[in-house]
Amino acid sequence: MGAKAEAVQTRAQAVSEWIIERAILVAGVLAIVFVAAIFLFLLRDAVPVLRVRSLGELLGGRVWSPTATPPKFGLLPLLLGSLYVTAGALVLAVPFGIGCAVFVAEVATPRTREILKPLVEMLAAVPSVVFGFLGLMLVGPWLARALHLGVPLFAGLGSLMLALMAMPTIVSVSEDAIRAVPRIYRDGSLALGATRWQTISRVIVPAARSGIIAAVLLGLGRAVGETMTVLMVTGNAAVIPQGLRGFLEPVRTMTATIASEMGETARGSAHYHALFFIGLVLFAITFITNTIADWAIRRTARGAR
Amino acid sequence: MTSAQISRAARAEKAAFVLLWIAAGTVILPVLAILVVMAWRGAGGLSWSFVTSTREGLLPAIAGTVALVAVTAAIAAPLGVAAAIYLSEYARSGRLVRFIRLSIVNLAGVPSVVYGLFGLALFVTLMRFGRSLLAGACTLALLVLPLVISASEEALRQVPRGLREASFALGATRWQTVRRVVLPNALPGIITGLILAVGRAAGETAPILFTAAFLSLSHPFPTSVFDPVLALPYQLYVMATEAPQVSEVQKWATALVLVAVVLGLNLAAIILRARLRRRRW
Numbered sequence: 001m002g003a004k005a006e007a008v009q010t011r012a013q014a015v016s017e018w019i020i021e022r023a024i025l026v027a028g029v030l031a032i033v034f035v036a037a038i039f040l041f042l043l044r045d046a047v048p049v050l051r052v053r054s055l056g057e058l059l060g061g062r063v064w065s066p067t068a069t070p071p072k073f074g075l076l077p078l079l080l081g082s083l084y085v086t087a088g089a090l091v092l093a094v095p096f097g098i099g100c101a102v103f104v105a106e107v108a109t110p111r112t113r114e115i116l117k118p119l120v121e122m123l124a125a126v127p128s129v130v131f132g133f134l135g136l137m138l139v140g141p142w143l144a145r146a147l148h149l150g151v152p153l154f155a156g157l158g159s160l161m162l163a164l165m166a167m168p169t170i171v172s173v174s175e176d177a178i179r180a181v182p183r184i185y186r187d188g189s190l191a192l193g194a195t196r197w198q199t200i201s202r203v204i205v206p207a208a209r210s211g212i213i214a215a216v217l218l219g220l221g222r223a224v225g226e227t228m229t230v231l232m233v234t235g236n237a238a239v240i241p242q243g244l245r246g247f248l249e250p251v252r253t254m255t256a257t258i259a260s261e262m263g264e265t266a267r268g269s270a271h272y273h274a275l276f277f278i279g280l281v282l283f284a285i286t287f288i289t290n291t292i293a294d295w296a297i298r299r300t301a302r303g304a305r
Numbered sequence: 306m307t308s309a310q311i312s313r314a315a316r317a318e319k320a321a322f323v324l325l326w327i328a329a330g331t332v333i334l335p336v337l338a339i340l341v342v343m344a345w346r347g348a349g350g351l352s353w354s355f356v357t358s359t360r361e362g363l364l365p366a367i368a369g370t371v372a373l374v375a376v377t378a379a380i381a382a383p384l385g386v387a388a389a390i391y392l393s394e395y396a397r398s399g400r401l402v403r404f405i406r407l408s409i410v411n412l413a414g415v416p417s418v419v420y421g422l423f424g425l426a427l428f429v430t431l432m433r434f435g436r437s438l439l440a441g442a443c444t445l446a447l448l449v450l451p452l453v454i455s456a457s458e459e460a461l462r463q464v465p466r467g468l469r470e471a472s473f474a475l476g477a478t479r480w481q482t483v484r485r486v487v488l489p490n491a492l493p494g495i496i497t498g499l500i501l502a503v504g505r506a507a508g509e510t511a512p513i514l515f516t517a518a519f520l521s522l523s524h525p526f527p528t529s530v531f532d533p534v535l536a537l538p539y540q541l542y543v544m545a546t547e548a549p550q551v552s553e554v555q556k557w558a559t560a561l562v563l564v565a566v567v568l569g570l571n572l573a574a575i576i577l578r579a580r581l582r583r584r585r586w
Contacts, residue, residue, distance in 0.1 A: 017480045021395070027384055028391025029401070031408040031454065034447055038415060041426040099328025107325055118575045119333040125571040126339060126564065127508025128417075129538040133545050133560050134339065137553070164335050171332060197318035218414070225416025227511040228538075232546060255418045255511075262422070262515050267430065279422040283415060290414035294407055 039283060046280040049073065049273035058277060064238040064252075066261065066271040073274040075281070077238045081155070081251035084241050085230055086223045088159025089166055093223075094216055096163075097170030101215070104171070105178040106200050124168035132232030135161045140233055149248055153235035156247040161229045166219035173218055177211020177300050178204060214296035221289045224255075225282060231256040254278045339564070347561025350554035356562065363562060365525035369438075369534035370507050370566070372527060373517065376442035377449065377506045382499055384446070385453025389495075392454070393461035394483050413451035417511040420448050424516040439530040441517020448512055449502035456498020460491040497577045504570030508563065510538040537563045 049058070053073050061074020104116055139160065140152040181204050189199040205212070235250025238257070258275050265272045355362045388405075396402045424444030434440040464487050472482040488495075510518075519533030520543055527534045541563055544556050 017478060020480055024387050024391045024395060027387030028405060030384060030388055031405055031412055035408045035411050038423045041423050045426050096328045096331045099325050100332040103325040103329040107322055116329060116333060119336050121575060122568055122571060123336040125504060125567055127538055127567055129510045129542050130560055130564055133541060136545055167332050195314045195318045197321045198314060221414045227418040255416055258418050259511055259514055276422060279419050283419050286414045286416060287411055290411045294410045
C-alpha cells in the first residue's frame with residue numbers, strides 16, 4: 001500500500017472514529033437525559049389534575065375514591081399505607097441486614113462467605129410477583145390462622161415480604177461500606193487489646209456509618225417503590241391505618257393504586273392525571289432518598305482514602 | 306484490664322457472634338425456603354404438556370417473555386455498553402461524570418411502576434407504539450440500563466492499564482484500542498452483566514402492566530413488535546389474583562417455571578463471574 005492510499009484510508013477512519021466517539025459521548029449522558037425525561041413526562045401528565053384539585057386537597061385529602069361522584073383524590077390513605085408497609089419492612093430488614101453484612105464482612109470464613117453471598121444475590125433476584133404469590137397463597141393464610149386475624153391480607157404481611165426484598169440491598173451496600181474501612185483501623189484497635197467484637201462494634205461499624213445509612217436509604221427506596229408484592233398481599237383497602245393495629249389490617253399503597261387502577265382509566269381523565277400525580281410523588285420520594293444515599297456513599301469512599 | 310473484664314469481653318463477643326450468625330441465617334433462610342416450597346408445591350403440576358401447550362399451558366407466556374427480553378437486550382446492550390465505554394475510557398472525572406453517576410443511581414431507584422407510567426406516556430401514547438412488545442421492551446430496557454452500564458463499566462475497568470498502553474505505544478488511536486483490545490478482553494464480564502439484566506427483565510411485571518401485557522386466547526403469539534404479548538410474570542399475577550378457575554397446582558407450577566427461569570439466569574451469571582475472577586492477567 002502506498003503512502004497516499006494509506007493517508008486516504010486514515011482520513012476515512014478518522015471520520016468514522018469521530019462519529020463513533022460522538023455517539024459514545026451521547027450514550028454517556030443518556031442516563032441524565034432519561035432521568036430528566038421521566039421527571040418531565042410524569043410532570044406533564046400530573047399537572048392537569050391540579051386544575052380540578054388543589055395541592056392541599058390532593059396531599060391532605062382523607063378519602064381516595066376515584067369512581068365516586070364527585071371523585072375524591074385524597075392521597076393521605078395511600079401515603080400512610082406506603083409509610084406503614086415501608087416502616088414495617090425496615091424495622092424487620094435493617095437489623096438482620098446489617099447483622100448479616102457485618103457477619104459476611106468481618107466474621108465469616110472465606111468459605112462461608114462464598115456460599116452466603118450468592119445466596120443473598122439469589123434472594124435479590126426473586127421477582128416481586130413471586131413474593132406476592134407466596135404471600136397471597138401461603139404466608140398470608142398461614143399467619144392469619146396463627147394470629148387469629150380476620151383477613152389473610154394485611155399491611156404487616158406486606159412489610160414482611162418487602163423486608164425480604166429490601167434485605168439483599170441493605171446487606172450488599174453495608175458490606176461494601178464495612179469493607180471500605182481502612183485496614184489500619186482494625187489493626188490499630190486489635191493491637192490496643194480490643195476483642196474482635198469490640199473492634200467491630202466500636203471502630204469498624206462507626207467508621208462505616210455513612211455507607212450503612214446509605215444502605216438503609218436504598219433499602220427504603222426499594223420498599224417504597226415495590227409494586228407487585230404489595231399489590232398482591234396488602235389487601236388494597238384505601239383506608240387510613242390507625243395506630244399499631246393498622247399493621248394487621250388491609251391498607252393500600254401508592255404503587256398498588258397506580259398498578260391496579262391505571263388499566264381501567266380513560267386516558268386524559270382526572271383519574272388518569274391523579275395517578276400520574278401519585279407517580280410524581282413516588283419519583284420525588286425515591287429521587288431524594290437515592291440522592292442522599294449516593295452522597296453518603298461518596299462520603300464513605302472519600303473517608304476511606 | 307482485669308481478667309474479669311477480659312472474660313466479660315470474651316463472653317460478649319461470643320454472644321454477639323451468635324446473634325450475627327442468626328442475622329445471616331435469617332437473610333438466607335428465606336431463599337432456601339422459597340426454593341424448597343416452590344419445588345415441592347409446583348413440581349406436581351409441572352408436565353411437558355403444561356409447559357408446551359398453547360391453550361391451557363405456558364407456551365404463549367414463555368414465548369412472550371423470550372421475545373420481550375430479546376428485544377429489551379437488543380436495545381439496552383448497545384446503549385449500556387456505549388455509556389460504560391464513555392465512563393471507563395473517555396470521561397475525565399469532573400462535574401459531568403459525577404452528574405452521570407448520580408443519574409445512574411437514580412435511574413436504578415425509580416420504582417418499577419413509575420417506569421410503567423413513563424412507558425405509557427412516552428412509548429405507548431406519544432410515540433404511538435400502542436400496547437405492544439416494542440413499548441414494553443423499551444420500558445424494560447430503560448429499567449435494566451443502569452444494571453448494564455454498571456456491570457459493563459466494571460468489566461472494562463478490570464482490563465489492565467498495561468494492555469491499553471501497549472496498544473497506544475503501537476500507534477493505535479483510542480477507539481482502535483477500545484475496539485480491538487479493551488472490549489474483547491471485557492466481553493465475558495459484559496455478557497455476565499447482560500445475563501443479569503435479562504434475568505431482571507424476565508421477572509418484572511409492573512413495567513409491562515400498561516405497556517405490553519395482554520391476555521388473549523385468540524392471538525396467543527405476537528406476529529410483530531407492535532402486537533401486545535403475554536409474559537410469565539404477568540400470567541402468574543393474573544392466575545393468582547383473577548382466575549379462580551385455574552387449579553392451585555397449576556398456579557404453583559407457573560410460579561416454579563418463572564423462578565426457575567429467573568434464578569437459572571442469575572445462577573449462570575454468578576458462576577460465569579466466579580470463573581472470570583479466577584482469571585489471571
